[in-house]
Amino acid sequence: MDKVILAYSGGLDTSCAIKWIKDNYGLEVICFSAFIGEVPDKKLLRRRARLAGASKVYIEDLRPEFAQDFILPALLAEAKYEGKYPMATSLGRPLIVKHLVKIAHREGARYVAHGCSGKGNDQVRIEVGVRTLDPSLKIIAPLKEWEFKSREEEIDYAKTHKIPVSVTKKSPYSIDKNIWGIAIEAGLLEDPNVEPSEDAYYMTQAIGKTPKAAQYVTITWDKGVPKKLNGKAYDLVSLIERLNTLGGRHGVGRIDMVENRLVGIKSREIYEAPAAVILLESLRALGELVYDREFFHYKRLLSEKYAELVYYGLWFTPLREALDAFFGRHKGKLTGNVRVKLHRGHAIVVGRTSPRSLYSEKLATYSAKDTFSREAANGFVKLWGLPYEKPHTRELQN
Numbered sequence: 540m541d542k543v544i545l546a547y548s549g550g551l552d553t554s555c556a557i558k559w560i561k562d563n564y565g566l567e568v569i570c571f572s573a574f575i576g577e578v579p580d581k582k583l584l585r586r587r588a589r590l591a592g593a594s595k596v597y598i599e600d601l602r603p604e605f606a607q608d609f610i611l612p613a614l615l616a617e618a619k620y621e622g623k624y625p626m627a628t629s630l631g632r633p634l635i636v637k638h639l640v641k642i643a644h645r646e647g648a649r650y651v652a653h654g655c656s657g658k659g660n661d662q663v664r665i666e667v668g669v670r671t672l673d674p675s676l677k678i679i680a681p682l683k684e685w686e687f688k689s690r691e692e693e694i695d696y697a698k699t700h701k702i703p704v705s706v707t708k709k710s711p712y713s714i715d716k717n718i719w720g721i722a723i724e725a726g727l728l729e730d731p732n733v734e735p736s737e738d739a740y741y742m743t744q745a746i747g748k749t750p751k752a753a754q755y756v757t758i759t760w761d762k763g764v765p766k767k768l769n770g771k772a773y774d775l776v777s778l779i780e781r782l783n784t785l786g787g788r789h790g791v792g793r794i795d796m797v798e799n800r801l802v803g804i805k806s807r808e809i810y811e812a813p814a815a816v817i818l819l820e821s822l823r824a825l826g827e828l829v830y831d832r833e834f835f836h837y838k839r840l841l842s843e844k845y846a847e848l849v850y851y852g853l854w855f856t857p858l859r860e861a862l863d864a865f866f867g868r869h870k871g872k873l874t875g876n877v878r879v880k881l882h883r884g885h886a887i888v889v890g891r892t893s894p895r896s897l898y899s900e901k902l903a904t905y906s907a908k909d910t911f912s913r914e915a916a917n918g919f920v921k922l923w924g925l926p927y928e929k930p931h932t933r934e935l936q937n
């Protein structure tokens with residue numbers, strides 16, 4: 540019997556998908572669950588997949604690889620889609636794709652399957668990714684193919700076939716979580732004019748309930764990698780998780796936006812990304828200190844491009860690799876300490892130092908210590924404006 544590797548979340552959709560694929564395609568279904576966010580109940584996940592008809596279940600803790608190979612490059616690129624969204628979901632998908640294809644090869648499977656709908660960006664990321672890595676794999680997307688029109692019909696199907704469905708009340712939102720952030724959409728959020736109620740948020744405290752006192756966190760960067768918090772060393776995953784906790788407590792990292800999906804629809808999404816927001820702010824502050832003006836400005840243009848590319852599902856492409864090389868070229872300069880104040884929903888950089896700093900107090904000061912040459916400035920200003928002066932006055936005088 541041919542095999543299919545299904546990206547399995549343990550939810551209703553992918554649980555029904557196991558049975559549905561077996562019946563409609565006659566394939567042996569092997570499940571793969573990537574663990575890149577909350578710690579899963581592995582036993583429960585495995586049992587559910589088995590009861591729904593999976594022959595085998597892979598559950599892998601991919602957080603270290605996610606942090607190192609996906610989050611870190613995007614962080615260095617300071618990638619935020621449309622200037623706001625730090626792209627937790629967009630970064631998680633290519634990692635899932637990579638492992639889906641790897642397991643398919645290991646198992647000799649000719650098919651892979653996913654539980655994305657036909658309206659979102661995720662179907663694009665998964666399908667384009669799989670086709671790029673191995674065009675011979677056939678892709679099955681049950682949610683785009685099956686006949687169920689509502690969640691109720693799906694639940695009935697599950698009941699008839701003894702597929703275990705979660706007893707906990709389903710959240711009214713569609714949620715995707717990993718350590719780089721949470722994406723929340725649908726339900727009441729579909730009206731872009733409605734303020735999200737507090738129950739829509741998972742990781743961040745309501746601003747009204749955050750501590751009165753600010754909390755300061757010093758992030759130590761070493762060649763583009765955040766290594767320490769308040770002087771204490773952390774591996775990347777723990778550092779991100781710690782910042783999610785600290786930032787979340789102060790209500791940092793809430794984002795409410797209407798974004799342009801690749802498939803042409805505008806969608807209202809809310810995000811929670813405390814660690815991402817704090818790290819992005821702090822890296823930017825370090826860049827302000829150590830990068831020269833031209834590099835700093837040009838890099839911003841490419842950040843926009845990088846975010847777009849990754850959001851559009853083009854992770855496994857030559858341009859993304861080339862952009863990573865660009866952003867990595869001077870990461871050695873990103874060494875130093877950045878002090879961030881967390882308070883009432885804000886993460887504000889209040890201090891920065893670096894051995895690679897280009898900042899010169901002697902040049903910047905308005906005090907007696909000033910060493911800046913007024914004379915040089917005068918000459919510069921004249922030449923800068925020269926092309927625009929009327930022809931008959933275009934004579935250089937001292």
Ligand code: ARG
Pocket residue numbers: 626628629660661713714715722723724808
């Ligand atoms: N709009 C975001 C993106 O395309 C998040 C999608 C999250 N998916 C979800 N099922 N909530 O990256």
